[in-house]
Amino acid sequence: MVFTTAIMMVRSRGPDEFWRKRKIFKIAAHFSGRRRNCYSIAIKAVHRALQFATIGRTVRKTDMIDLWNTRIKAGCEEHGVEINNFKDSLSRCDIQLNKKVLADLAIWEPNSFKALSDLAKSVAIDYNLPGTEKYDKPSNVITRGLLKK
């Protein structure tokens, strides 16, 4: 395109109308009703969808953390430990497994998770953490006070 003046260049609006619209229709291809065929409605829907996609990437992280927490909590309840005591005593004896891995272990490695929860229980009793009065000291854990700092 040749622009005779600078004003003419400002006036010309980007690519051809067909290509500009086709870009939007491509994204809206799987929408339903008039949102996929009418441009003025489609562009609103596309803007909304893209915003949701952007926000969703951060929201998914918090959602996953919630999911892992519920899974760990369920595993803890199965073995009779409170999740607060479980986390606290694991960090006290310097076991730095994160929520994702603990949730994985709770589902796929029940024996390992039971070992962790028994350990957490006995460490919680050693430190006399709040809420440990109701715990029975597991007989299979031998700490000899070594885990306590």
Next chain:
Amino acid sequence: MLCNKLLKFASKTVQTVSTNRIAVAAASSLNARSFSAPISQEYVVDNTVAHKTFSDTIIQTVNEAVKNNNRLFAVVHICGKQFKVTDNDLVLIDGYWPPNVGDRIKLQKVLLVGGKDFTLIGRPVLDPDTVQVTATVVDKDLSHTRTNFERIKRKQYMRINFIRKEITILRINSVFITQNIDNRKEVQEMGRRVM
């Protein structure tokens, strides 16, 4: 002389004060311990040998369990994230990570190793000489395009960016325990650190 006298006087006053205090203390606590009563002694039994044999049997059973297992899983820490892996697993690492395609890597931060009958838990990591997790970098690529779109209503504000992050795919070759778990050095080296 005068100095001595002064000192004596001072010591006398101090004594009187202290005796007074003791008397007050005795009066206030009726159940004061009488020093004539025999003190019950605590006898500490020397059971180091029993403890040693007990821990040795446990370590031996774990060592036998390690020998009987053929497939182990491990929790490894790679690039700020933890993964639970076994043999022949593919691990996708998001973001910048220096190793190149074809590099064989020994993963040293192993937080947990488990098998059918046993689990070794690191505080926070296990001995890198005992536990060996090896991996190969299979692929380095860019991820799919992520659209970052933001817009404010009625304010003529709209931004669109397209992001592609680096991704690395690792193949876990093997997870195994090389030696007996009680076989530890006095001084350990791990990368640049000496523990």
